[in-house]
Amino acid sequence: MFKTLSNCRLCAGDFYNKTLKLKDTPPANELYPTRIAAREAQKFPLELVMCSKCKHVQLKHIVNPKRLFDEYVYKSGTSNFFINHFDKLAELIASKYPVSNYVLEVGSNDGILLSSLLKRDIKAIGVEPSEYLAKECVGNNQIVYNSYFDEKTVNEILSTHGKASIVLGNNVFAHIEDLREAFKNVSKILDSDGLFIFEVAHLKYILTDGIFDTIYHEHMSYHTAISMEIFCKDFGFKMISIEKIPSHGGSLRFFLSKDQKIQVDSSVQEIVEEEKVLKLDSEKVLELIEEKINMIKLSVSKVMNDFQMKSKSRYIGYGAPAKVVTFLAQMDLEKIDLVGIIDDNLSKQNKYLPGSGFEIISTEQMKQVLLKDEAARDFGVICFIFPWNLKAEIVKKLHSWVPNNSNGVVFFPMVEKVEI
Numbered sequence: 001m002f003k004t005l006s007n008c009r010l011c012a013g014d015f016y017n018k019t020l021k022l023k024d025t026p027p028a029n030e031l032y033p034t035r036i037a038a039r040e041a042q043k044f045p046l047e048l049v050m051c052s053k054c055k056h057v058q059l060k061h062i063v064n065p066k067r068l069f070d071e072y073v074y075k076s077g078t079s080n081f082f083i084n085h086f087d088k089l090a091e092l093i094a095s096k097y098p099v100s101n102y103v104l105e106v107g108s109n110d111g112i113l114l115s116s117l118l119k120r121d122i123k124a125i126g127v128e129p130s131e132y133l134a135k136e137c138v139g140n141n142q143i144v145y146n147s148y149f150d151e152k153t154v155n156e157i158l159s160t161h162g163k164a165s166i167v168l169g170n171n172v173f174a175h176i177e178d179l180r181e182a183f184k185n186v187s188k189i190l191d192s193d194g195l196f197i198f199e200v201a202h203l204k205y206i207l208t209d210g211i212f213d214t215i216y217h218e219h220m221s222y223h224t225a226i227s228m229e230i231f232c233k234d235f236g237f238k239m240i241s242i243e244k245i246p247s248h249g250g251s252l253r254f255f256l257s258k259d260q261k262i263q264v265d266s267s268v269q270e271i272v273e274e275e276k277v278l279k280l281d282s283e284k285v286l287e288l289i290e291e292k293i294n295m296i297k298l299s300v301s302k303v304m305n306d307f308q309m310k311s312k313s314r315y316i317g318y319g320a321p322a323k324v325v326t327f328l329a330q331m332d333l334e335k336i337d338l339v340g341i342i343d344d345n346l347s348k349q350n351k352y353l354p355g356s357g358f359e360i361i362s363t364e365q366m367k368q369v370l371l372k373d374e375a376a377r378d379f380g381v382i383c384f385i386f387p388w389n390l391k392a393e394i395v396k397k398l399h400s401w402v403p404n405n406s407n408g409v410v411f412f413p414m415v416e417k418v419e420i
Contacts, residue, residue: 002044002063009220010179010231013053016283019060020048020290023329026354027068028216028322035359038352044217046326048286055281056227057203063217065148065177069129080393083112085247086170090116097166097195099123104157104164104189106149106182106198107172111137118142125161127153132347149176154185163191169198171248174219183235187258196237196256200228203280205250209413210292211388212330213323214249224280225252225271232256241265249389249412293330299415300331312379313405314370317341318394319387320348320360327386327411328356339373341386342366367401380405383420388412395420 007014026041045061090113093103099122108114108126110133117124126144128134134146147153157164167186176182186196200223205211215222229239237256240263245251252271279285307313315336317324320343328334334356341360343349348360361369370376380403385394388410395408398420408418 001042001067002061004045004061005049005058008051008054008056009058009177010056010227011051011054013051015049015060016052016286018050018283018286020286022046022048022212022215022293022326025216025325025329027063027218028325028354029068029218030354031320031348031351031360032354032357033351035352035357038354039357041354043355046215046217048215048222048289050283050286051227052283054227054230055224056231057222057224057285059215059217059220061217062177062220065175068218069175079387079390081390082247085245086113087116089113089168089170090120090122093117093166093197094120094122099165101162101165101191103166103168106167106169106186107175108137108142108144109133109170111140111142111144113168113170114142114144115140125157125164127157149182149185151181151185151188154189158189163194164189165191165194167194167196167198171199171201171251173198173200174221174223177220179221179231180234183232183237187235187237190258192258194258197253198256199245199247199251199253201248202244202250202252203285204275204278207278207280207285207289207292209249210289210296211249211323211412212289212293212296213327213412216322216326218322223252224275225254225268226275226281228254229268229272236260238262239264239268242267242271244271247389296411296415297331300333300411303409303415303417304333304336307382311382312375313382313407314339314373314376314379315384316366316370316381317358317384317386318398318408319343319385319390320345320353320358321387324386325353325355328353328358331411338384339369339376339381340366363397363401370403376403380407382406383408385410385418391418 024043032038047060049060050057102123105126108128114124127149129148134144137144203222203224240257241255243253316339320341343360408420
């Protein structure tokens, strides 16, 4: 069900001896029908390693991708942030980059980017392995292939639609086990004058902001400009620009071209130099991240002790992203007395988080539970906001209905209480 790597997935180089071991956790997106089943969920090792040759940081233990993604339920469209984020990307493409044929999105999820492109009269095609998400897109009259981005699918798209003008990938190249095959397939389907644009979470922020909760089995890779610049050359790509973007706590948007004569923007060298200063090309970074996690755990323990001593409020959670599974396990919070976790994704509701067994419910369900809860009525609630990158959006949602005297807590980039 999982395999342990002995060499780098990108260049076959040896790993440094230093590793970062977190607690074993279940696959974060596997939700369960009962609390008991969720608490008994199968766990797998969670450990980061760095390649001594290309400096790529990756999971040492890889869970079978079919188990991880065939029934994937994360949806970008439940967040206003991501709806706006992808609409801006569609506008950038429409205004700056000519599309003579079509745009291909690898890992098109629930199709919100495809929709933004289509409304600008840009032909857009998606590839999505989750049957649930692909069916939703097809039902919305989008062209989506329900498959992995493999050679067979690429050949099928080529035979029907020809070569792509632009290939996109948004937070998907952390999830792909065989990145060499993925980049080879992008090179094959992309026109000679085309552009390859993709976003990945930046390893930098796991260090600087301590967002270790982005480490989970579905995220097999933790990217830097240093390692990506080395890797993309193997497939005839030239890194021509990098844009810093705020999604997922801090990401990089890479722009790659097959044209070796095109001028390279100064952003590439600037970000590479910044990474070197932070030691993102050294095994030392794994030690620094480990120290950061230990500091966060002390802060979380202090906050929880203060709550238990001074407050009679009830605990609730908001948001059940994959990252919460790592966070709860690493911070020893799987057994706290939590009423439940609100999530706006219908496919997650009335299911239970793996490991902790916390129930995921709708806002309306939570309102009904709290109405009957004397402590919540009298003392309010303390809401743990797990998708810290969506703090402002969630606080706004909570403000309209939570009981008086309620507060929120976010854990990154620092542990802090927030007014609701």
